[in-house]
Amino acid sequence: MSSTVAGLLQVGALLVLLAAVYAPFGNYMARVYGSGKHWRVERALYRVVRVDPDSEQRWTVYAAALLAFSFVSVLFLYLLQRFQAFLPLSLGRGAVEPGIAFNTAVSFVTNTNWQSYVPETVMGHLVQMAGLTVQNFVSAAVGMAVAVALVRGFARTGSDRIGNFWVDLTRGVTRILMPISVVGAIVLVALGVTMSLKAGVDVTGVDGSSSTVALAPTASQELPKLLGTNGGGIFNANSAHPFENPNAFTNILEVFLLLVIPVCLTRTFGVLVRDTRQGHLLIAVMGALWGILLAVAWWAESNPNGPAHLLAGGALEGKETRFGIPSSVLFAISTTGTSTGAVNSWHDGYTGLGGGMALLNMLFGEVAPGGVGAGLYGILVLAIIAVFLAGLMVGRTPEYLGKKLGRVQITAAVVAILAMPTMVLLGTGAALAQPVELDAALNNSGAHGLSEVLYAYASAANNNGSAFAGITVTSGWFQASLGVAMLIGRFVPILAVLALAGSLAAQKRVEPGAGSLPTSGPLFGVLLGGTVVLVAALTFFPALALGPFAEALA
Numbered sequence: 001m002s003s004t005v006a007g008l009l010q011v012g013a014l015l016v017l018l019a020a021v022y023a024p025f026g027n028y029m030a031r032v033y034g035s036g037k038h039w040r041v042e043r044a045l046y047r048v049v050r051v052d053p054d055s056e057q058r059w060t061v062y063a064a065a066l067l068a069f070s071f072v073s074v075l076f077l078y079l080l081q082r083f084q085a086f087l088p089l090s091l092g093r094g095a096v097e098p099g100i101a102f103n104t105a106v107s108f109v110t111n112t113n114w115q116s117y118v119p120e121t122v123m124g125h126l127v128q129m130a131g132l133t134v135q136n137f138v139s140a141a142v143g144m145a146v147a148v149a150l151v152r153g154f155a156r157t158g159s160d161r162i163g164n165f166w167v168d169l170t171r172g173v174t175r176i177l178m179p180i181s182v183v184g185a186i187v188l189v190a191l192g193v194t195m196s197l198k199a200g201v202d203v204t205g206v207d208g209s210s211s212t213v214a215l216a217p218t219a220s221q222e223l224p225k226l227l228g229t230n231g232g233g234i235f236n237a238n239s240a241h242p243f244e245n246p247n248a249f250t251n252i253l254e255v256f257l258l259l260v261i262p263v264c265l266t267r268t269f270g271v272l273v274r275d276t277r278q279g280h281l282l283i284a285v286m287g288a289l290w291g292i293l294l295a296v297a298w299w300a301e302s303n304p305n306g307p308a309h310l311l312a313g314g315a316l317e318g319k320e321t322r323f324g325i326p327s328s329v330l331f332a333i334s335t336t337g338t339s340t341g342a343v344n345s346w347h348d349g350y351t352g353l354g355g356g357m358a359l360l361n362m363l364f365g366e367v368a369p370g371g372v373g374a375g376l377y378g379i380l381v382l383a384i385i386a387v388f389l390a391g392l393m394v395g396r397t398p399e400y401l402g403k404k405l406g407r408v409q410i411t412a413a414v415v416a417i418l419a420m421p422t423m424v425l426l427g428t429g430a431a432l433a434q435p436v437e438l439d440a441a442l443n444n445s446g447a448h449g450l451s452e453v454l455y456a457y458a459s460a461a462n463n464n465g466s467a468f469a470g471i472t473v474t475s476g477w478f479q480a481s482l483g484v485a486m487l488i489g490r491f492v493p494i495l496a497v498l499a500l501a502g503s504l505a506a507q508k509r510v511e512p513g514a515g516s517l518p519t520s521g522p523l524f525g526v527l528l529g530g531t532v533v534l535v536a537a538l539t540f541f542p543a544l545a546l547g548p549f550a551e552a553l554a
Contacts, residue, residue, distance in 0.1 A: 007298070007326020010252055014330070017256050018263050025260065026267020026279070032175045033148045033168065034272060042170050049166065056161035059502030062149060063495055065165040066142060070109055070491070073135060077105040080131040081123075090124035091199040099479040106483040108135035110490035111143055111371060113225070113232030113341050113465040114482060116473050120214040120235060125197055128234060133221050137181075140228025140261075141172030143373030146494050147265060150377045151272045153501030154401045157509045162501045176261070181223040184257065188219040191253070192246035195219045218243050226257040229371040231341025231465045239331065239344040240320050251327055251344060258340045262286075262369040265376045273401055277520035282379055285529045289368035293357045294333045300353035300552070301325045315354065318346025318469075329354070336361040339371030341465025348452065348469035355468065356548030359455050362462045363540045364532055365420060371463065377497045379528075383519070384413045384500075386531040390517050390524075399516055402509040409503055416496035420461045421539045423485040427457035428543065430481065437477050443470045447554065451547035456482065461489035 038046070038053050046053045057065065080087075081096035081104060096104070100117050107114040108131075117123070123132070145168035152162050189195050196215040204210050216234045222244055225232060235241040245251055263283060270279025302325055304315040319328045328345035335342050336358045347358055361368060367379040384400055388410055391398030398405040431437065431453050442449045448470070455468035460482040473482060518524060 003324045003326055010327060011330060014252060014256055018259060021260060022264055022267055026264040027271055029176060029264065029268040030271035032171050039174065042174060045170055051166045053164060053167050056164050058160050059162050059498045062162055062165045063498045066494065067491065073109045073138065074105045077108060077131045077135060078102060080127055081105065084124055084127050087124065087126045089126040089197065093122060093124050096122060099476055103479040103483045106486050107465065108132050108232060109139055110463050110486045111139040111230060111339065112460060112463040112486045113230045114460055114486065115232055116479060118236045119233060125217060128221060129217060132232060133224060136224035136228050136230040137173050137177050138169065140177060140230065140372045141169045143371055144172045145169050146497055147373035147376040150380060150497050150501045151269050153504035154403060155273050156505040157507065159505045162505055177224060177228060180227055184223040185219040188222055188250060191250045193219045193222060193250060194243040226254050226340065226342060227261065229258055229262065229338045229340040231335065233342065239342045245344055247322065248327065251323055251331065255331055255334050258338050258342065259334055259369065261372045262338055262375040269376060275520065278401065281520050281525050285525050286367060286369040286379065288529060289364065289532065290333065290337050293361050294330065297333055297354045297357035298326065298329045300351045301329055304351045315351050318349025320344060332358050333361060335466055336464060337368040339366045339374060339462060339464045341459065343466055346469055347466060352548045352551030355451060356544065356552060359451065359458060359548055360536065360544065362458045362464050363536045366462045366464065367532060374463065381413045381416045381497065382531055383528055384409060385417065386528045387517060387519065389531065390527060399510055400519060403504050403507050404510055409500055412496045412500035416493040417535065419492035420489050423461035423488050424457045427481055427485050428454050434477065437475060440475065441472045441478065447547050447551040451551065454543055454547050457485055460485040463490050
């Protein structure tokens with residue numbers, strides 16, 4: 001069987017799996033967030049933190065609770081790293097350096113999971129489990145909570161309440177993320193993923209030399225890393241490491257895990273607004289963008305220029321021979337499209353066009369299909385912009401799902417869209433203006449070097465976390481600037497989305513009329529997809545032309 005046929009079979013199997021769980025899992029998540037009943041364990045948690053689960057919040061209170069929780073999470077994770085030397089299971093590893101500790105705390109709380117350190121030598125098991133893994137759960141649940149709050153804004157009329165942040169956060173963890181992670185971790189162990197509290201094991205090579213191979217509680221970390229579109233690996237090689245991703249079966253399972261919640265949340269959206277066609281349209285647009293980028297990247301990696309690539313039969317640099325080009329590209333496009341950031345290949349080794357597709361996937365705004373929760377509220381914001389543009393073209397007041405889109409709604413949508421490109425372009429420009437920093441950080445010059453810097457800030461501001469590699473970001477400048485990009489890229493859109501949710505919930509529903517734009521048909525799907533591409537093209541085309549596209553044409 002050729003690698004192309006094997007790759008197509010994997011893509012087909014992945015699509016079949018996603019289609020099989022789409023309706024039941026999407027319906028289940030709708031029941032989770034729409035139910036008025038609380039589990040006993042949840043009520044116990046509410047009593048501990050003194051929360052009334054039956055009271056709902058205005059968007060301002062919802063946002064304040066989210067920000068307070070995130071601030072405390074950053075502080076706790078920072079201190080946990082700084083006091084690592086005094087903790088059990090530290091494996092003899094000392095306190096994490098302040099710059100790395102700050103960057104890592106911000107990274108994991110913002111669901112970015114950018115790692116500027118080598119996990120095997122820096123983090124002990126307790127920090128991994130009690131710090132990083134906890135954030136893998138709760139940061140994902142925060143994103144899902146924001147998405148559901150926005151959906152409530154569309155579904156409710158004449159209300160100043162959008163839900164209860166603490167209830168949404170708790171249910172995301174206890175009813176969705178935790179049960180799947182427990183079962184999935186057992187499956188991964190059965191498929192060969194390691195699970196150990198030892199620091200490592202001594203092995204003897206074929207030449208008689210001895211070395212120590214690092215071990216970790218891998219399976220329990222791997223599930224929330226992927227399911228919550230987090231991406232931070234417990235090993236430096238991430239999902240290219242055989243202990244995290246040992247074979248083709250685990251590889252396809254891991255791609256499925258990082259896609260399943262963002263994909264099925266579109267069904268949840270359709271159920272909650274009582275029009276499943278709306279969810280079908282969103283997933284169709286997401287799927288079309290994902291499929292086009294996958295096809296272009298696959299072609300680019302299989303048909304590269306240059307004598308070395310031609311002799312090898314493809315762009316195999318940095319790719320695991322266990323997976324080859326098809327599985328590597330499938331993982332790369334899925335991970336950059338879901339703000340996961342986990343990798344099973346070295347993106348810096350991709351061709352100019354192939355690496356450019358991974359970069360463009362992030363610059364679309366992480367909506368193909370996007371991160372857990374973030375993908376849904378991201379594409380809904382773009383849908384509002386698309387409806388607004390259509391209204392301008394025909395001279396009618398824009399409406400979406402029975403809600404009029406006025407100055408407040410469009411302003412909130414624009415703020416949510418502009419936060420990411422502002423941080424990407426400002427961060428990249430500021431870094432390029434510092435030749436001393438660049439000389440110490442970059443291993444490549446020219447167009448590829450520009451791509452590495454642009455990719456780093458796109459990954460941070462989009463809360464993706466994957467790295468192009470080839471760039472060392474351990475200096476104080478990069479630790480701080482990337483951390484700021486993560487914070488603004490995460491919380492400014494969230495605040496704008498919550499403000500949007502509050503303004504929509506307060507409105508009365510408007511029945512569709514003769515001038516209303518149908519938003520569940522193919523015409524709107526083309527308009528929405530075009531808006532996604534147009535916003536990214538107008539914003540980033542000059543940078544892409546000077547970076548990956550110039551490299552591809554060289």
